[in-house]
Amino acid sequence: MLTLTASSVPDGDRLSPVDHLDAIHDAFSYGGVRDTLRNTLEYHLGLDSDDWGYWLQAEPHGMGSAADDGERTGMNACYTHLHVGVYFDAAATSLDLRSVGSEFERVIDKHVAECDSAGVGGHDYTSVDDYLADDTGCISLNADVQNLGSYLAAYMGGYTEELLDKPIEYLAWGALYWSAARRRTSRSQTVNQAICADRCEQRAENEETGQVDPHGERIRWDDGHGADVVCSCCGSPWTIDQDRLDGPPEPETALDDDLRWAAGATAPPPNPEPDRSLAERWPSADSAWSYGESPRKALIRERVQGYLDVHGQDVSLPSILAHLNIDPSYKEFVGEVLNGTEQPESESIDRRRREPQFGYELKAIVDADGNEHQPGGGGVDMVQLELPVAYIIENTRLANDLAQGEIFRNGRTGVATHDPETIARGFVNNGITDPDVADRLLIVDDYHVSNPDMDRDEPRPCMLPLDER
Structure with a gap:
């Protein structure tokens, strides 16, 4: 069991509970503590991926007693810590169980390094002599666990009250996770299986x-x-x-033959030849590009080659996977890079600009009435889109900026607002899409004109209808 936490007042400044839990969870994400945990178990302990799993559970700092305010947690109420239950087959590793505990120290070190608000003081494992005997520190081992679910339920599920009977701090802590859209628990694929x-x-x-x-x-x-x-x-x-099972079931060849006969094909299509160019493999494409490998593989290749430039070529595959925190699913690809396999060359074709096949090119189509039409390219004709609300705003007095004391009013509905889009949308909803009609129905009230204390004694010309200017 690994316990990961962080200070609520790093450097003397109080962190909000949401920023605090974000920092802890982000440190565990891919590229952080999670990858170090995997490398510790698979490369340092020598376990296969199906020999171990983890169950992460977020918990609030101790709630004390719901009935006794004196046992509450004070300033650390609503703050988070993580329990990471790591379930593994001890018989599958060559190390004795007491030596296994020290291997998990690198996981704690990674959390302290990745989480800015985590400190060594809250994760001090140096005072623990035996991880099997001491279960109060950030690392503890239990060799008697046979059922992961039952153990973690007993270890981390100690709240038996109804929801509304739980301490108010617990309800507030749960509300933080809900508002931040954070999951309070996550499990590895092995545990889910x-x-x-x-x-x-x-x-x-x-x-x-x-x-x-x-x-x-x-x-x-x-x-x-x-x-x-x-x-x-x-x-x-x-x-x-x-x-x-030795392999996937053989396909029903008789059914395949019937399907090919129904499709008019006498034989299955041949497999594409790997040495053919992109243009030969895709003769119908106007343009195409092949970049050889995915961006993820390109990034891994760059990191591996950079590591080899610094540390030399005498590096084992498990070692470089562990040092660079590379997902084991890419181990075959990393092995190819270590063996000197070059990056596939990029390839592209562009048939959009080519000389006419018959010495001429279609410029236009002229119909029987002499009207000229541009030849279609086989795609969609593009036209300028006039949105009705924007069209009314741009072609009426709604396009003018209001001065102090002025307000737009819909003469049909009586609705008044300073927002031109609201007035224009009201016209459109009433079926008025002609800007001339909308402008006649538009009223601009000017409260400064009727107020003798104001400088303006007549409406601004730009806000008057055309027939009144």
Whole structure:
């Protein structure tokens, strides 16, 4: 169990609770503590990705007693800390459990480095001699956990009151997460798969659900991301031996032949030749570009090559993945970069500007009446769009800026406002889209003209109708 927190008064300045929780959660995001946690487990402890998982849960600082104001948290009420429950197979690592605790120190160090308001004082693990025996620090180990969900529910779900019976600090803290659109909990894919499998097992035990097969009894091949062999009932690969299926099922060739016959094709289309140019692979395109690899891969290639320029070529694949916090899904690509594979060359074609095939080019089309029409390009004809509200504003006195004491009035509805768009929209909603008609119905009231204390004794000419100027 890792506990991550931050100071509410870094450098003596009070942080708002929202800024405080944003700083803690942002530090855990990709490129931060989460990647360091993954690298610690997979590269330093040698675990496979399906041998571990995490459950992150945000909690408010201790609420004390709802009935005793003397036990409240004071100035730190409504502030956040994170519990990160890391569930892993201890038998899958070569280290003893006591040595494992010190490996998680780099995760705490990463949080202190990434979160500006986090300090060493709140994450001091140096005073802990045995992470198995001491569960009060920012790192603690429990070797007896068999069920992650039950353990975390007991560890972090200690509030049993009804919602409105909870301390007011807890309600305010929950309102902060709601207003900031923050999730108070997140889980790794492995933990989500375990939860899905557990739910599948419970459905099989409940006669009312109609599911008779327990989790993993029936399996199927899944071509999506992640594991290939999954439970047919819930789609989770949790605890399912991936060797139970050798590969995806063979396609129904007879059905494929029938489909090709129905489409008028006697044979399936040939696979594109990899050595053909972009123009040969896409002969119907007016223009096309091929940049070789995705922006994400280009960024990874640049980071790896920069690292090699500084540290030399004698670097192992796991080491460079760990040092650069690169997602393990890119390990094959990083291996190719380490082996010296060059970046694919970019390629482009542009057939939009080419000489006429027959020595002439269509300029215009002349109909029988002698009217000339421009040839269409096969696309959409573009015309200037006149929006009715904007059109009325631009072509009536609504386009003039109001002076002090003036106000627009709709002569039909009697609505008065300083906003020209409101008046124009009122005309349009009443079916008046002709600017001349709208201008005749437009009234400009001038309160300064009727007030002897003001300098203006007659309306401004620009605000008078055309027939009164």
